[in-house]
Amino acid sequence: MSAIKLDKLPEKVILPLKQHDGIACAPLVKKGEEVVIGQKIGDCEGSDLAYVHSPYCGTVESVVEMPNPSGKRVLSVIINPLECADSVDFVPEKDASPSRLLEIIKEAGIVEYYQKPTYLALKPGERIDTLIMNATFPLIANAYLDSLDKVLEGFRLMLEAGGISRGAIVIRADDKESIKAFKNAKVDGKPLIVAPIIGKRHADYYFEDSEDEIIVLAGGKITYTPTMMNLLSGDVMGRKIPLGYKPADVHVAVCGVKSAKAVYDAVYEGKPYLENVITVSGAVNRPGSVLVKFGTPIKDVVEACGGYKGEPGKVIINGTRVGVAIYSDESPVAKDTTGIVVQTKDEVLRDVSSACIHCARCVDICPMNLLPGRIAVMADQGMYEKCGEYYALSCIECGDCAAVCPAKKHLVQLIRFSKLQLLEMCAETEPAEVTE
Amino acid sequence: MTTFTVSPPPHRRSKISIKTLMWGRVAALVPISLAAIYFFGFAALGNIAASILGAVIIEFAIEKAFKYELTILDGNAVYIGLLLALICPPTLPAWMIFLAAMFAVGIGKHAFGGIGSYVFHPALAAWVFLSLSWAQDMLPGTTPITSSFSDMMLETGAGFLGEVSPILVLLTGVALIAMKLVEWRIPVTYFLTTVILATLLGDPLSYVITGTFLLGVLFFATETVTTPVTKNGRIIYGILCGVLTVLYGYFSGNYVWGTLYALLLSNAIAPYIEVNTLPKPVGGVAHE
Ligand code: SF4
Numbered sequence A: 001m002s003a004i005k006l007d008k009l010p011e012k013v014i015l016p017l018k019q020h021d022g023i024a025c026a027p028l029v030k031k032g033e034e035v036v037i038g039q040k041i042g043d044c045e046g047s048d049l050a051y052v053h054s055p056y057c058g059t060v061e062s063v064v065e066m067p068n069p070s071g072k073r074v075l076s077v078i079i080n081p082l083e084c085a086d087s088v089d090f091v092p093e094k095d096a097s098p099s100r101l102l103e104i105i106k107e108a109g110i111v112e113y114y115q116k117p118t119y120l121a122l123k124p125g126e127r128i129d130t131l132i133m134n135a136t137f138p139l140i141a142n143a144y145l146d147s148l149d150k151v152l153e154g155f156r157l158m159l160e161a162g163g164i165s166r167g168a169i170v171i172r173a174d175d176k177e178s179i180k181a182f183k184n185a186k187v188d189g190k191p192l193i194v195a196p197i198i199g200k201r202h203a204d205y206y207f208e209d210s211e212d213e214i215i216v217l218a219g220g221k222i223t224y225t226p227t228m229m230n231l232l233s234g235d236v237m238g239r240k241i242p243l244g245y246k247p248a249d250v251h252v253a254v255c256g257v258k259s260a261k262a263v264y265d266a267v268y269e270g271k272p273y274l275e276n277v278i279t280v281s282g283a284v285n286r287p288g289s290v291l292v293k294f295g296t297p298i299k300d301v302v303e304a305c306g307g308y309k310g311e312p313g314k315v316i317i318n319g320t321r322v323g324v325a326i327y328s329d330e331s332p333v334a335k336d337t338t339g340i341v342v343q344t345k346d347e348v349l350r351d352v353s354s355a356c357i358h359c360a361r362c363v364d365i366c367p368m369n370l371l372p373g374r375i376a377v378m379a380d381q382g383m384y385e386k387c388g389e390y391y392a393l394s395c396i397e398c399g400d401c402a403a404v405c406p407a408k409k410h411l412v413q414l415i416r417f418s419k420l421q422l423l424e425m426c427a428e429t430e431p432a433e434v435t436e
Numbered sequence B: 001m002t003t004f005t006v007s008p009p010p011h012r013r014s015k016i017s018i019k020t021l022m023w024g025r026v027a028a029l030v031p032i033s034l035a036a037i038y039f040f041g042f043a044a045l046g047n048i049a050a051s052i053l054g055a056v057i058i059e060f061a062i063e064k065a066f067k068y069e070l071t072i073l074d075g076n077a078v079y080i081g082l083l084l085a086l087i088c089p090p091t092l093p094a095w096m097i098f099l100a101a102m103f104a105v106g107i108g109k110h111a112f113g114g115i116g117s118y119v120f121h122p123a124l125a126a127w128v129f130l131s132l133s134w135a136q137d138m139l140p141g142t143t144p145i146t147s148s149f150s151d152m153m154l155e156t157g158a159g160f161l162g163e164v165s166p167i168l169v170l171l172t173g174v175a176l177i178a179m180k181l182v183e184w185r186i187p188v189t190y191f192l193t194t195v196i197l198a199t200l201l202g203d204p205l206s207y208v209i210t211g212t213f214l215l216g217v218l219f220f221a222t223e224t225v226t227t228p229v230t231k232n233g234r235i236i237y238g239i240l241c242g243v244l245t246v247l248y249g250y251f252s253g254n255y256v257w258g259t260l261y262a263l264l265l266s267n268a269i270a271p272y273i274e275v276n277t278l279p280k281p282v283g284g285v286a287h288e
């Protein structure tokens, strides 16, 4: 299944100068200036940065604060795009050294699906022995299967750039399309190994028996969302990560499918990070995956999907579990946008929460093995220390508990609140330091 | 421009609500209630009606008096009333059960803080209230013995309403589990523990597996408000119910009472089981 493409030029393009959870860029262009495709329009200094480039050519209408998908207002460059293909000179660099590769990745402004710039994800400072590619979003993974060889090459380049010796690609065990495509794919002329993760057979088990640099693992039926980093590393590598640690602490780095393709484009075509595949689902006429240039307003994306079906009531960015409902479909797609869900007026939830009936549904579904209902009650009563004793800090805010709760309690918000309070308390008493 | 709703996540939830769970349970009790009416006749119908009425009226009165939101439509009061009628003999005067149902919802439920807060199952609490106040009237005319399959279908020795057809209780109860409206851990462990222990002690199962016992396993023990939420806690709770049922049943020879007293005691112990079975989060915890 290949991705839908937008054939119409949007009226207006909004490029937020901050498209990931790092530092914001400063604009390099002014009102009235002409920009071409690939031109760097946002520059920044610091450690957690992602430069912003224009995917369109046109005239800068203004540089103002605009709503962005996260629901906040962010300084953005507004461009009136033109039908033109003028671009900066894209210079491919095929035989770059690892450090140069990292530089190219940084220059291209590539960002991971979990908000970290890719160059930092690949070289976090800790020793990394395995790079995991999270391909467990079936719709996204499938949309990239057409250019699988590019994704694989990009992945290989990432290993090289980070000086990482092994790469494990994780797909869902029920994603037949991806499994088939990976089985037919070749790296260095050799077919890829596609192996299941069962019991104690984790990535290390398969790497031991094989010479390959890259293997594919079919995990469970879990889609590992950005908050499930530790769970992903634990499940794939068999290396459990206690609270307060991150994958890098057990020598694991994580990347996405999109960034691998972007790395390929950056190195082999000299292109910065300009576009992405996102999924569009719910009340639109032709749901599916769409290849979208950053800055394109959501309403144009919806139009490419056949427009709204029925009367739209809610537009949600990045999933119904924990995503943000936006107030205007003029908001643009940014680097950290993975999906759009549209709900009709009737589908919009209006239920009221009542008392917890201890049904334990939240307990049974929680991937972290917590007691969400209990933590929420204590958070409600302000007993934050108690929340800590019930391991509130381990919650990854996946939202599963709130989705199944028959009492319709706002479990995630309550737990998140207790986490904030707990972290504040920690900060007051002792510096939050993780020792091994 | 279209206006969009902005609200915190989740934006999609499971369709199951407290209402579904409660009315689902009520629906599961309809067949056995009909069987009871068929068998005991008008007396059973009167008791069921009086019990439900008492439960609903007091709920309405309390919620009105304290200006709470009316929750009668969530089915909880109806459910408590119906369940209470099923563990009483048909000979019980209707006004007594009416009062008892008021006690169940008024004291058993609301005095403890309403749905979600009661420690003892309100219907069980009301049953104790009846047994203490009017012990004579609560004595069943006969004691059920399910020695053959036909007894499971229609138990002519039924003492309580819910005992007339154990198989109906079993079928609808299992259906609730299959539909995932009731979780399996407690009923399965409770049932197995009782059967195994009773067999080991040499008590004939025909005394053990009665309608009341099955109601206890599938409906009372699975009352989520009065059970631990931890996974291991639920298993321990089920086993505890089983052990207590057999202990009482073995020494007194009465498994019907054994079931009800065991449940009452287990209700009291549930919070302690829960705090002692806190699960460790995936990945463990640093600094421990
Ligand atoms: S799912 Fe909701 S009602 Fe059930 S135990 Fe959890 S918080 Fe309570």
Ligand code: SF4
Residues within 6 Å of the ligand: A365, A366, A367, A368, A369, A370, A371, A372, A394, A395, A396, A397, A398, A399, A400, A401, A402, A411, A412, A415
């Ligand atoms: S959001 Fe709920 S289900 Fe998810 S980890 Fe936190 S407590 Fe568990």
